[in-house]
Amino acid sequence: MLTLPITEVPKDPNRSTQNAVSPFRYPGGKGFLSAFLKRRMSLLDTSAERVFAEPFCGGAGAALILLADGDADVVRLNDADLRIFSAWQAILDEPERFVAKLREVRLDMPEWYHHRDLVAGFSDREYDFDIGFSTFYMNRTTRSGIILNAGPIGGYDQRGKWKLNARFNVERLANQVLWLAANRARIELSNMDALSFIDRGRRRADSGNTMFFIDPPYVKAGGRLYFDGMSEAKHVALSDILTSGSVKYWVLTYDDAPLVRQLYKSQNCSTISVNYSLQSKRRESEILVEPNYR
The missing domain is CATH 1.10.1020 (Adenine-specific Methyltransferase; domain 2)
Structure with a gap:
């Protein structure tokens, strides 16, 4: 399997598990990406309302840190379950x-x-x-x-x-x-199919100033970790939307599965280290995907 470049995730000096904003806890939660996502939010126009949207929000660890620290003006949280x-x-x-x-x-x-x-x-x-x-x-x-x-x-x-x-x-x-x-x-809250949420979001007037952070159910273990896993067809449909160019700003995280590598081979892919504690504390690699902005 092709070795992907590694993205070194910066630490947020103001955040830890002891001062998390979200009251939820999730294995592989993405609150640790807050400093990285803050940098990506700098791509948005600060003279307009900056929106951070999570189609698979779960515990929304990253979104709420950005809201609390002033890096997002509005967060849109969606969960289909x-x-x-x-x-x-x-x-x-x-x-x-x-x-x-x-x-x-x-x-x-x-x-x-x-x-x-x-x-x-x-x-x-x-x-x-x-x-x-x-x-x-x-x-x-x-x-x-x-x-x-x-x-x-x-x-x-x-x-x-x-x-x-x-x-x-x-x-x-x-x-x-x-x-x-x-x-x-x-905080805007919705209970929609994630793909419908993204489709609606890309058609909104503020879509050009919205960052979508997409952390879907894993390809390999989605049925065990989530109420609603995703079929292969749904994973493909998600990639069709994101790679179409109709969503301007997005960051995607996934488990490192062959299907994911195939679907996003035309995008900027790298690996990140994620902390888990399902049985014992351990770190595993996930894939981080971003669009080709250049």
């Missing part, structure tokens, strides 16, 4: 209720099973506060933040070194929720 969307909408539109739930919820195995069963059995098509909170609860209490298909922190018998409360600092999470609520006017 209604459970993730419900978690975001609950936080953004019912923050006092959400914080009250954070402060009263139990951190024990009967409670964990309750929220797991709610999330696993959800099949509605409308926003649901309780499902949103349960989704968030699972994100904070499962190993690596994988909402389903992962066990609880500390194990089912809670005999591990860390317990369910290890990643559930109530006051810190409450402060993050309240900050998001205070900045609600600058």
Whole structure:
């Protein structure tokens, strides 16, 4: 396999896992790319509203850092899964209720099973506060933040070194929720198919001053890590949009799969090192793709 150049990702001196803006946690989350993305945001016109858009927002770690640090004026967060969307909408539109739930919820195995069963059995098509909170609860209490298909922190018998409360600092999470609520006017939230979101975004009047940050489900392990994986046809359709030239500014991250290399061979491709902690802390290479601006 062809060796790609390595992109050395600069560290953001003002950000770490201890002062993250997003209340969510995700394996392979892209908040660490914030300094790199800030440089790319400098391509946008500062005299107009600078928009940062995430079609697969998940925990939106990068978007919220850019918003907090003044490198984006508006962030557009989209997630096709209604459970993730419900978690975001609950936080953004019912923050006092959400914080009250954070402060009263139990951190024990009967409670964990309750929220797991709610999330696993959800099949509605409308926003649901309780499902949103349960989704968030699972994100904070499962190993690596994988909402389903992962066990609880500390194990089912809670005999591990860390317990369910290890990643559930109530006051810190409450402060993050309240900050998001205070900045609600600058956060747009949607529950669309990601390709439809990009298509709509490229047709908007401000498309020329929008940076799309696209972090799709992995080709190799998407079904395990995400509620909604992507078929090969969807991966191809995404590449068709991005390589058409109709989206002016974009950054794409993917797992290093042959399909990805083939689809984006005409673009600027490099590798980046990403930190994971699914079983144990480790770093793996992903592909970073950008358009040919020259």
